[in-house]
Amino acid sequence: MKQIPIPSRRRLVTLSQILQQLEENGARVTSSEISALTGWSDATIRRDISLLCVHSGRSNGYEVAALREAIAAALDIRAGNGGKRCCIVGLGPLGSSLLSGTAFSGSAFSLAAAFDTSMNRIELLDSDIPLYLTTELKTVIPAKGITLAVLCVPDQIAQEMADRLVSFGIRGIVNYTNTILSVPDGVTVENANVVTALTRIVGASGSSL
Amino acid sequence: MKQIPIPSRRRLVTLSQILQQLEENGARVTSSEISALTGWSDATIRRDISLLCVHSGRSNGYEVAALREAIAAALDIRAGNGGKRCCIVGLGPLGSSLLSGTAFSGSAFSLAAAFDTSMNRIELLDSDIPLYLTTELKTVIPAKGITLAVLCVPDQIAQEMADRLVSFGIRGIVNYTNTILSVPDGVTVENANVVTALTRIVGASGSSL
Numbered sequence: 001m002k003q004i005p006i007p008s009r010r011r012l013v014t015l016s017q018i019l020q021q022l023e024e025n026g027a028r029v030t031s032s033e034i035s036a037l038t039g040w041s042d043a044t045i046r047r048d049i050s051l052l053c054v055h056s057g058r059s060n061g062y063e064v065a066a067l068r069e070a071i072a073a074a075l076d077i078r079a080g081n082g083g084k085r086c087c088i089v090g091l092g093p094l095g096s097s098l099l100s101g102t103a104f105s106g107s108a109f110s111l112a113a114a115f116d117t118s119m120n121r122i123e124l125l126d127s128d129i130p131l132y133l134t135t136e137l138k139t140v141i142p143a144k145g146i147t148l149a150v151l152c153v154p155d156q157i158a159q160e161m162a163d164r165l166v167s168f169g170i171r172g173i174v175n176y177t178n179t180i181l182s183v184p185d186g187v188t189v190e191n192a193n194v195v196t197a198l199t200r201i202v203g204a205s206g207s208s209l
Numbered sequence: 210m211k212q213i214p215i216p217s218r219r220r221l222v223t224l225s226q227i228l229q230q231l232e233e234n235g236a237r238v239t240s241s242e243i244s245a246l247t248g249w250s251d252a253t254i255r256r257d258i259s260l261l262c263v264h265s266g267r268s269n270g271y272e273v274a275a276l277r278e279a280i281a282a283a284l285d286i287r288a289g290n291g292g293k294r295c296c297i298v299g300l301g302p303l304g305s306s307l308l309s310g311t312a313f314s315g316s317a318f319s320l321a322a323a324f325d326t327s328m329n330r331i332e333l334l335d336s337d338i339p340l341y342l343t344t345e346l347k348t349v350i351p352a353k354g355i356t357l358a359v360l361c362v363p364d365q366i367a368q369e370m371a372d373r374l375v376s377f378g379i380r381g382i383v384n385y386t387n388t389i390l391s392v393p394d395g396v397t398v399e400n401a402n403v404v405t406a407l408t409r410i411v412g413a414s415g416s417s418l
Contacts, residue, residue, distance in 0.1 A: 103404070
């Protein structure tokens with residue numbers, strides 16, 4: 001399989017989510033329809049898809065389910081087998097909001113555990129997800145095969161907690177704190193806090209919002 | 210000023226946040242130090258910074274405060290003047306977690322209002338931020354000059370709410386829902402929900418996490 005460049009990977013991740021929504025509606029989708037939904041050029045979309053092992057149908061579009069499966073296979077984001085295992089670290093208002101409801105449902109990820117420093121808080125939370133003290137990170141992360149963490153701790157302890165998570169085997173961190181994390185090679189951080197997201201909008205659009 | 214390409218803009222946004230943390234520690238920073246913190250190559254960092262109106266000091270690095278100011282000026286993300294005005298739409302657990310605490314503090318953004326469909330929920334929330342029913346979006350958004358929205362509503366009404374926000378003048382949406390939004394030209398969406406962030410990590414790292 002061809003190497004897929006990072007910008008294409010990011011677009012394919014988004015495309016996969018769009019296809020999931022389309023699956024309810026129709027069996028095929030054209031690159032112009034994708035273009036209308038995403039704003040990417042026709043050429044960009046065709047080039048991204050050409051990186052996958054999928055038969056294009058220039059005249060009558062792509063089969064939605066097959067295209068989605070090809071993206072999932074190429075990027076290794078296939079759902080099933082219980083999904084890739086993640087944990088939430090920090091159960092303040094934001095962290096605990098991800099415990100309940102549909103945050104992970106239907107995704108390629110499963111929430112295997114959540115951690116907090118406060119036994120009080122853990123006892124007060126009512127959740128189907130197993131909750132642990134952060135002192136148990138060291139044993140629970142390897143035991144459950146967890147490789148991804150969603151970091152929701154206070155900013156001032158974010159780096160220290162990230163260091164611990166990495167040392168226990170975490171390879172990817174969704175960072176909801178306002179701290180920019182320094183991590184070793186081989187560990188990936190995705191900043192998803194609200195100020196980073198707003199700044200990306202303003203920085204990327206370049207307009208005077 | 211030179212046009213700044215999107216990937217450079219995104220790196221500069223991150224660099225600006227790193228510089229904010231460095232300002233407490235030291236007055237100057239070299240591209241190798243930035244490289245160690247970010248993983249970007251020295252050449253990439255120098256090229257990004259060359260797009261700004263700032264004097265480089267090849268031998269003794271960049272002045273942290275001046276570099277940060279140059280990025281803020283180039284990307285129009287300068288703090289002050291009360292910041293760019295945003296609102297939160299949807300005050301469930303995630304939306305209401307952004308109301309309190311430090312989510313926006315010290316940033317180039319100010320939270321000017323928050324909206325929910327339920328008067329009950331609004332009455333129960335204790336917040337310094339003015340809270341309104343979503344029926345008031347139409348008047349409050351233009352009256353307060355709000356151009357950015359943080360969308361935290363249930364997935365099934367996300368597109369409908371995005372359409373309304375855009376029609377009332379919103380130009381950028383941070384999307385915490387699992388719905389991929391379709392928006393007109395000139396409106397920017399940044400997806401920041403946990404599954405998108407996790408998928409970006411796995412998709413971008415390309416490793417079998």
